[in-house]
Amino acid sequence: MKLLLLPLLLATTALADEGFSIKGSTEPMAVNIELDGKPFTTFATDSRVPYMAPLRSTSGAVLTRHWPMEDTFKEEERDHPHHRGFWLSHGNVNGNDFWAWQFGQDPKIVLKSTPKIEKNSFSVDLAWTAGGKTHLTEQRxxxxxxxxxxxxxxxxxSKLTAADDDATFGDTKEGFFAIRVDRTLRLKGKVAKGHIADSEGRTDDEAWGKRSKWVAFTGPDEKDEPAVVAVFDHPSNLRFPTWWHARDYGLLAANPFGIHEFENKKDEKHLGDLVLKKGESLTFRYGVILHQGSLESAKLADRWTEFSKTP
Structure with a gap:
């Protein structure tokens, strides 16, 4: 199936009351977001899976990994090239790996039309394609x-709809809504000084594979100032509270599908499978908090409570 990519509107810019401005560009195809007139992040479509990078704090410090988007920091690890800033994908949709893609593999998540830009938001229509089929369409x-x-x-x-046929989300830890944090926020690495915390009081490696409302990486940012990167799960989401693929090398992913691995039920490999019948939809809501300060000053419990009340 050939998808036509419509040009982004260079003149489309929206100013938000909160200080955000959003503008589309065509070379490369992207949506650029600024905060108070300075770069905040970019939604990019130059890989097999769209991603947003880098994410910055209000101080301008980069909070997500630099590589492979740029190769500036020689001490930065070169693992997992599919971990690009902040993204959404899954390792098994009808047997297709949209997560740990390699060059030459078929699965892609592609832009279908011009991003729609509003005051402090934008939306995109996407297609999850592999083997000549569209397995999912997505409104994000x-x-x-x-x-x-x-x-x-x-x-x-994210509203996901089974497209050409039924769509099965397979039980794997490789997914789903993910961020890869910068070097100093990690627990492991040459310059790592970070920690993990979750809503249930667990820390560091204890948070992996557990269910919680939110998980955060904390530690010094690249400017050696305290920072917090947190992801919120919404009560309306499938299997709330979700399981977390939170790794010491900086990966943080909310994953409602990888039950057999997270629960260590190796003989029940399809425990977390979910089938969407053709035309059926499933909607997910997530929140990302970027805070310049400590875990305490981030007030994540209060922030999550407010987020949980959003429709």
Whole structure:
């Protein structure tokens, strides 16, 4: 199936009350987001899976990994090239790996039409394609909010619809809604000084594979200032509270499908499978908090409670 990519509107810019501005560009195809007139992040479509990178704090510090988008920091690890900033994909949709893609493999998540830009948000129509079929269509939106001078939030809504046939989400830990944090926020690495915390009071490696409302990486940013990167699961999501693929090398992923691996039930490999019949839809809502400060000053429990009340 050949998909036509419509040009983004260079003149389409929206100014938000919170200080965000959003503008489309065509070379390369992207949506650029600024905060108070300075770069905040970019939604990019130059890989097999769309991603947003880098994410910055209100101070301008980069909070997500640099590589493979840029090769500036020689001490940065070169593992997992599919971990690109902040993205959404899954390792088994009808047997197709949209997560750990390699060059030469078929699965792609492609842009179908011009991104729709509004005041402090934009939306995109996507298609999950492999083997000559569209397995899923997706309507995804990103909304940006400046909570205070130290805190920003990104709200993401993804509506996935089974397209050409039924769509089976397979039980694997390789997914689903993910961020890869920068070097100093990690627990493991040459310059790692970070920690993990979750809503249930677990820390570091204890958070892997557990269910919780939110998980956060904390530690010094690249400017050696305290920072927090957190992901919120919404109560309306499938199998809330979700399981978390939270790794010491900087990966943080909310994953409602990888039950047999997270629960160590190796003989029940299809425990987390989910089938969408052709034409059926499933909607996910997630929140991302970027905070310049400590875990305590981030007030994640209060922020999550407010987020949980959003429709």
């Amino acid at each position: 939106s990103y909304a940006f909010k400046k909570i205070d001078d130290k805190t920003t939030m990104i709200n993401v809504v």
